[in-house]
Amino acid sequence: MTSSGTNSARDTARDTGSSGASGSRRAASSAAWEVLLPAVAAPARARGRSLREALREAVRSGRLASGTRLPSSRDLAADLGVSRGLITEAYEQLTAEGYLRSGRGAGTWVGGAARSAPPRARDLAPRPAGDRAGFVPGTPDVSLFPRAAWAAAQRAVLTELPHDELGYPDPRGLPRLRAALAALLARRRGVVADPERIVVLSGVSQAMAVLGLVLHARGIHEVGVEDPGSPQHAALYAAAGVRAVPLPLDGEGPAMGPLRASGVRCVVTTPAHQFPTGIACSARRRAELLDWARSVDGFVLEDDYDGDFRYDRAPVGALQGLDPERVAYAGSVSKSLAPGLRLGWLLVPEALAGEVVERKRTMDLGHPTLDQAVFARFVERGDYDRQLRRCQRAYRERRDTLVAALGEHFPGAHVTGIAAGLHVIAALPARHGPEERFLARVAAAGVAVHPLTHYTHARAGGAEEAVRLVLGYAHLSPGRIRAGVRAMAEAVAPR
Ligand SMILES: Cc1ncc(COP(=O)(O)O)c(C=O)c1O
Numbered sequence: 001m002t003s004s005g006t007n008s009a010r011d012t013a014r015d016t017g018s019s020g021a022s023g024s025r026r027a028a029s030s031a032a033w034e035v036l037l038p039a040v041a042a043p044a045r046a047r048g049r050s051l052r053e054a055l056r057e058a059v060r061s062g063r064l065a066s067g068t069r070l071p072s073s074r075d076l077a078a079d080l081g082v083s084r085g086l087i088t089e090a091y092e093q094l095t096a097e098g099y100l101r102s103g104r105g106a107g108t109w110v111g112g113a114a115r116s117a118p119p120r121a122r123d124l125a126p127r128p129a130g131d132r133a134g135f136v137p138g139t140p141d142v143s144l145f146p147r148a149a150w151a152a153a154q155r156a157v158l159t160e161l162p163h164d165e166l167g168y169p170d171p172r173g174l175p176r177l178r179a180a181l182a183a184l185l186a187r188r189r190g191v192v193a194d195p196e197r198i199v200v201l202s203g204v205s206q207a208m209a210v211l212g213l214v215l216h217a218r219g220i221h222e223v224g225v226e227d228p229g230s231p232q233h234a235a236l237y238a239a240a241g242v243r244a245v246p247l248p249l250d251g252e253g254p255a256m257g258p259l260r261a262s263g264v265r266c267v268v269t270t271p272a273h274q275f276p277t278g279i280a281c282s283a284r285r286r287a288e289l290l291d292w293a294r295s296v297d298g299f300v301l302e303d304d305y306d307g308d309f310r311y312d313r314a315p316v317g318a319l320q321g322l323d324p325e326r327v328a329y330a331g332s333v334s335k336s337l338a339p340g341l342r343l344g345w346l347l348v349p350e351a352l353a354g355e356v357v358e359r360k361r362t363m364d365l366g367h368p369t370l371d372q373a374v375f376a377r378f379v380e381r382g383d384y385d386r387q388l389r390r391c392q393r394a395y396r397e398r399r400d401t402l403v404a405a406l407g408e409h410f411p412g413a414h415v416t417g418i419a420a421g422l423h424v425i426a427a428l429p430a431r432h433g434p435e436e437r438f439l440a441r442v443a444a445a446g447v448a449v450h451p452l453t454h455y456t457h458a459r460a461g462g463a464e465e466a467v468r469l470v471l472g473y474a475h476l477s478p479g480r481i482r483a484g485v486r487a488m489a490e491a492v493a494p495r
Pocket of ligand 1: 270334
């Protein structure tokens with residue numbers, strides 16, 4: 001992508017933004033053009049067709065919304081590095097089909113004829129990683145899944161489990177697993193763990209979904225979420241009818257002034273290792289958050305998604321340990337065993353316990369018994385501790401590899417956040433900006449990365465001058481990490 005082309009896409013956005021009177025005439029963010037990049041990589045004779053198909057699909061899927069103004073054929077051709085004729089032909093064809101509209105000398109827009117469809121199941125399915133390194137955060141190394149130990153635990157459970165236990169389970173979870181989890185989490189995460197107040201469910205996501213329903217039923221229709229933060233948090237609460245109120249962070253955790261001013265009574269937070277900025281919530285901020293929750297008669301909803309993994313010191317204990325009546329604590333095996341197991345836990349304050357259990361019961365009549373029994377045995381026999389140690393060793397080495405590779409290929413890059421978890425934040429020197437151009441080049445080279453702006457609620461994606469990346473490393477071998485960073489550096493090297 002040429003820099004002049006990149007500018008032209010930005011100019012389109014700026015122009016349209018300033019013509020406020022045009023209302024629905026929105027400009028596509030430059031990120032929208034990324035959907036066309038694979039099409040222009042097609043062999044020359046198929047390029048026109050694949051470009052038309054990609055554009056059609058972008059309109060149908062809603063990625064290019066009705067009213068979006070398209071860049072001029074000259075600018076888009078320059079952006080994509082193809083001939084202008086190819087773009088003109090695609091515009092004309094799609095205008096004839098009703099996907100686009102154009103006015104004489106007035107440009108081209110996405111037309112209203114195509115109804116944007118809800119995402120189809122196959123669009124939601126994860127895409128194969130391909131050969132190139134993808135640094136998309138949040139993924140553990142599922143090849144470390146302890147198949148032999150898991151299979152042995154499954155065999156043992158199937159042999160030993162009494163028939164009675166194959167009936168509907170206790171909606172809180174098997175007593176045996178809750179007891180094992182209480183001991184594990186007290187020892188490893190410093191929580192106050194009463195097995196009677198643990199609910200086994202399918203992950204942090206279900207914990208948040210259930211909490212959302214419970215809060216909504218109590219008349220709590222807003223929840224504070226970290227900004228930047230996990231898009232999942234806002235989406236899960238929204239699905240329960242609870243509006244997410246983005247709250248800024250400072251260097252110690254959620255900023256208290258905006259939290260107090262927001263009027264919310266509950267806040268979702270990731271204190272051990274904030275997602276995605278990687279800061280650890282300070283001791284002072286922990287105390288302030290709990291004082292605030294008591295003062296508004298509210299709750300802190302703690303997402304301890306990767307709290308087991310800390311590489312420079314022992315992990316800091318969970319916030320819940322300081323006040324189990326004000327903190328609902330959620331965790332899962334998604335970062336340590338496999339997200340596909342769909343297994344997690346929620347430790348609930350007394351005040352919410354009955355309602356949470358009832359919601360879980362009406363939702364699915366309890367978590368699958370065999371999975372719970374297998375995991376209980378896995379924890380009881382020390383297999384889970386072994387697995388956590390194995391992941392810790394692998395992830396620490398991968399983080400070190402990534403930091404070293406960034407130092408080698410991006411001199412002056414600054415890695416921020418504590419040495420923990422499955423991702424780092426890399427702030428690249430100014431010469432690599434603007435973000436929009438950097439992302440387009442890296443995407444064209446087939447390396448998947450997410451900028452920090454991807455996780456801000458305003459979704460400024462692409463508009464930043466500085467490049468700050470959220471790089472997941474846990475799922476990549478050291479060799480792939482080095483190759484991926486090298487590929488990124490080559491893709492953005494001055495031409
Ligand atoms: C911030 C955060 N919380 C929680 C999770 C895990 O959710 P679950 O336990 O439902 O798999 C993720 C997954 O990537 C995450 O990024």
